[in-house]
Amino acid sequence: MTTRKSKFNIFLIIISGLFIGLAFPPFDLFFLIFPGFAVLIYNIFHAEKLAEVFIRTYIILLSAMLISISWLPLSGLRENADKFLIVGGLLTIILYPVTYMIPVFSFYFIKNQIRKLFPENIIIPLLIFPPVWIGFEYLMTLTEVSFPWLTVGNAFTTQIDKIQFIDITGVFGISAWCLYISVFLCLLYISAKKQSGFNFRNIVFALIIILLYISPDFYTTLTGSKSKYSADYNKDTVKIGILQPNINPWKKWGGKQGDLVKDYLNSLNELSFRNPKPDLIIMPETAMPFYFLHPSYDDRFQLFKKLVDSSGVPVLIGTPDLETYTNPEDVRIDSKEFSDGKKYDVFNSSILLQKNSTRENIQKYDKIKLVIGSERMPYQEKLNFLQNLIKWSVGISSYQTGNDTVIFKTESGLNFNGVICYESIYPEFFANFIKKGAEFCVVITNDGWWGKLQGTYQHNQFAVLRAIENRRWIARCANTGISGVFDPYGNKYDQTEINEKALFVSKVGQRNELTYYTLHGDYIGKITMGIWLGFLIS
Structure with a gap:
């Protein structure tokens, strides 16, 4: 009997992990995350030893990640891909659940201390x-x-009716809403095990779950968000030309760059003179697989400048940028060094090329949030041996971090950001651009590493959250897809297919109102971290 029960418990633990994983895009079975976390909470709460906590939690989270982020190692199996992705991806899936032992062990410890004070009370610790x-x-x-x-909260990007309240709370508000539903599901299960049927406590827990679940709908209805779901441009519309070139990210570095430049120029020429004519054209992250602003590539720079000067349409371009330092005070601790002793750094940048731009006065933003391992090793300025630990053959390793956020300003008066790839998953960081004056937002990314794996869909969906949090239109340009536009209520327009070339003009609105979330950022994250650390210390 014990063996059969043990096998059932292991099965239930694995299933709960799969439930959590399936809640994320592209599966979008969001409702499964509630019982998934309820089982996780129950197993932590009833574990008698720390080893049990570790094993149960690890199995649940490993199962979840095998579903939700299996794209990390699987992307290494694609044509021309660096096989290190397989190793790095597997290590991430294996080790990432371990990091969550920090909150899990913390909760287990806090729960035990509370139960010493209130032995019969299970509600307070949960x-x-x-x-x-x-x-x-x-x-x-x-x-x-x-x-x-x-x-x-990232599991709810398709439920825009439910998540309109994040213009106040941010994505952590969704996390709180979801986890408290899971807590009360856990309480209902514990209560029902003790006394089944329609006893008062069971009814109360069930009613709380129902009220919690429908509470976001009240906000959506009362604020009229649902009736504003389309064409809320607020100010004059901006016509955005989007170029999705569909270039294999593994082949373009060091390949036939001359042909690539010609193809870009032809595409830009076609977009620039379309009717209606775009006000801005955007190209994806590292569209230029060379140092576009470096004097050695001046011939290519001049070709694009000539086109922009003739069309009058500014172009936002993703490119790596090599900066050689002339002022010793600008040199970073981990800056690189040429053979002649000069210091330099390479940045993952977005630049705004507009009429009369020169290499010297061009507006540029250098990516700040860099991908661990593939773009930069963490804390390499303090741990120098990490800097050259991983070398890629595709021009993306060991970037330097940018100094500050930048708002691009066109001569026609457009104010927007140029967030690059991975940065779009950081909510408060993204909101800082809006506080600084972005009236609409631009995200440029590659995403070609993943093809049609989950990562491509997940990354695209995260723009839904950033749009609603800040009530801003977002234009998204990806190398191989998915490109498109998001309105301030999370609706998607002109979404492209993956692995196709696409040239199109879409419309976005300009807005300058600031949401409560934009102004105050991740205050829920700060408060909850304070509660967590406060309980640990006390």
Whole structure:
């Protein structure tokens, strides 16, 4: 009997992990995350030893990640891909669940201390789980080893009727809403095990679950968000030309760059003179697989400048940028060095090329949030041996971090950001651009590494959250897809297919109102982290 029960418990643990994984895009079975976390909470709560906590939690989270982020190692199996992705991806899936032992062990410890004070009360300790978990989620957005891809709230990007309230709370508000539903599901199960049927406590827990679940709908209805779902341009519309070139990211570095430049020029020429004529054209991250602003590539720079000067349409371009330092005070601790002793750094940049631009006065933003390992090793300025630990053959390793956020300004008066790829998963970081004056947003990315794996769909969906949080239109340009436009209520327009070339003009609106979330950022993350650390210290 014990063996049969043990096997059932293991089966239930694995199933709960699969439920959590299937809640994320592209599966979008969001409702499964509620019982998935309820089982996780129950197993932590009833574990008698720390070893049990570790084993149960690890199995659940490993199962979840095998579903939700299996694209990490699988992307290494694609044509021409670096096989290190297989190793790095597998290590991430194996080790990432271990990081969550920080909030899990914290909750287990806090729960035990509370139960010593209130032995018969299970409600108070269980209510502590959400702030502990969310506090850790927030912490994961602050460090250089962060990977906030699986923030609980990220599972609800298709449920735009439910998540309109994040213009006040941000994505951590969704996490809190979801986890408290899971807590009360857990309480209902514990209560029902003790006394089944329609007893008062069971009814109360069931009613709380129902009220929690429908509460976001009240906000959506009362604020009229649902009736504003389309064509809310607010100010004059901006026509955005989007170029999705569909270039194999593994082949373009060091390949036939002359042909690539010609293809880009032809595409830009076609877009620039379309009717209606775009006000801005955007190209994807590292569209130029060379140092576009470096004097040695001046002939190519002049070709694009000539086109922009003749059309009058500004172009936002993703490119690596090599900066050689002339002022010793600008040199970083981990800056690289040429054979002649000069110091330099390479940045993953977005630049705005407009009429009369020169290499010297061009507006440029250098990516700040860099991907761990593939773009930069964490804390390499303090741990120098890490800097050259991983070398890629595709021009993306060991980037330097940018200094500050930048708002691009066109001569016609457009104000927008140029967020690059991975940065779009950091909610408060993204909101800082809007606080600084972005009236609409631009995300440029590659995503060609993943093809049609889950990562491509997940990354695209995260723009839904950023649009609603800040009530801003977002134009997204990806190398191989998915490109498109998002309105301030999370609706998607002109979404492209993956692995296709696409040239199109879409419309976005300009807005200058600031949401409560934009102004105050991740205050829920800060509060919950304070609660978590406060309980630990006390």
